[in-house]
Amino acid sequence: MVRDVRLEWARAQLVGGGVRAGSVDGVVRQVFAVQAQDVLAGELGLRVRAQGVSRGDVRRAVEGERSVVRGWFMRGTLHFVAAGDVRWLLGLYGERVVAGSAARYRALGLDEAVTRRALKVIAGAVADGPCTRAGITERLVPLGVDGGGQAPVHLIRRAALTGVICEGPRVGGEPAYVPAEEWLPRGEGPVGEAAVVELAVRYRRAYGPAAAEDFAGWAGLPLGMARKAWAGLRPVRAADTPPAPHSTAPADPGTAPTAPGAAPSAGADPDPRLLPAYDGYWLGHRDRTPALPDAAEAPRTLAPGGGQIRAAVIVDGLFAGTWSRTRQAGVRVDMLPGAVEPHGLAGEIQDVERFLA
Numbered sequence: 001m002v003r004d005v006r007l008e009w010a011r012a013q014l015v016g017g018g019v020r021a022g023s024v025d026g027v028v029r030q031v032f033a034v035q036a037q038d039v040l041a042g043e044l045g046l047r048v049r050a051q052g053v054s055r056g057d058v059r060r061a062v063e064g065e066r067s068v069v070r071g072w073f074m075r076g077t078l079h080f081v082a083a084g085d086v087r088w089l090l091g092l093y094g095e096r097v098v099a100g101s102a103a104r105y106r107a108l109g110l111d112e113a114v115t116r117r118a119l120k121v122i123a124g125a126v127a128d129g130p131c132t133r134a135g136i137t138e139r140l141v142p143l144g145v146d147g148g149g150q151a152p153v154h155l156i157r158r159a160a161l162t163g164v165i166c167e168g169p170r171v172g173g174e175p176a177y178v179p180a181e182e183w184l185p186r187g188e189g190p191v192g193e194a195a196v197v198e199l200a201v202r203y204r205r206a207y208g209p210a211a212a213e214d215f216a217g218w219a220g221l222p223l224g225m226a227r228k229a230w231a232g233l234r235p236v237r238a239a240d241t242p243p244a245p246h247s248t249a250p251a252d253p254g255t256a257p258t259a260p261g262a263a264p265s266a267g268a269d270p271d272p273r274l275l276p277a278y279d280g281y282w283l284g285h286r287d288r289t290p291a292l293p294d295a296a297e298a299p300r301t302l303a304p305g306g307g308q309i310r311a312a313v314i315v316d317g318l319f320a321g322t323w324s325r326t327r328q329a330g331v332r333v334d335m336l337p338g339a340v341e342p343h344g345l346a347g348e349i350q351d352v353e354r355f356l357a
Helices: 002-012 024-031 039-047 055-064 083-100 102-107 112-127 133-143 151-161 193-207 212-219 223-231 298-302 345-356
Strands: 033-035 068-072 078-082 165-171 174-179 272-275 312-315 318-326 330-335
Touching: 002 193, 024 033, 024 055, 024 068, 024 078, 024 193, 033 039, 039 055, 039 078, 039 272, 039 345, 055 068, 055 165, 068 083, 068 151, 068 165, 078 083, 083 102, 083 151, 083 193, 102 151, 112 133, 112 151, 112 165, 112 174, 133 151, 133 174, 151 165, 151 174, 193 212, 193 223, 212 223, 272 345, 298 318, 330 345
Parallel strands: none
Antiparallel strands: 033 078, 068 078, 165 174, 272 312, 312 318, 318 330
């Protein structure tokens, strides 16, 4: 039973059972959002879920096709999401996250008068072309904003949450910001309660099986609101279930997964994956136990404290060790005591090296 739940989680997240998307867009269509508070970790989160994608593919999706956007959404955290979802997500989260950050704004000396002026300056900065954090900070300093502290970051975040700007292309290797109204696709999405229900539908597709309490924690929404939306969900349909095991997840709209609910056969080859730090696979449920081995040290090895979640080795969704990489030594894997490196791990290591080359 526990193994079945874990395999369903891994397949829904495209990190087990031989399932991968065929493109960067295909990833965000299935898992909805890829955790990306660190840009490279977010890119690695896309890699592990897609077949053979490169960093160039990620860049094309973000900059050329403008089909994927990195922004602050669930729990006020940075994620990669489909560009078409940004507007309704901001409608759901923008004011909520801003209100939840009020104490931090006050601590940074960002009263409403300063903030209004700063948002106008930021809008002017990006109107001249893509502008990096450093470029925006330079324009904020004359307002009395401390350029060496956290105030510029919070002002940029607030400008994004209120739809003034969004992240666009890289400039000099750094994320740059652009006018949201010009960059994002047109179109309206769900609002109010309908937006919460839509979020629940997307969550269930990416993290099921799950409960309303899991959804509330992942979404960063009040439990009562989450339960109401969850209660309104229709029964699970084929389109809500993970792709079939040992297949490529559909990357094109209208292509439905096959054999919903099936699990890899007992004789199937193991499917090792290298998840980046802070990967969303670990953040979708209150209880990670189904994805953790019995080893007593496993929970603290994965999450040693302080909100840290290490880059992890998983095998068919089960935590098996950690990994790291240096430019000099490449990828290093540290398996849990007693864990054996599975067949196929060398290929996954090579794929990380290919992606980062």
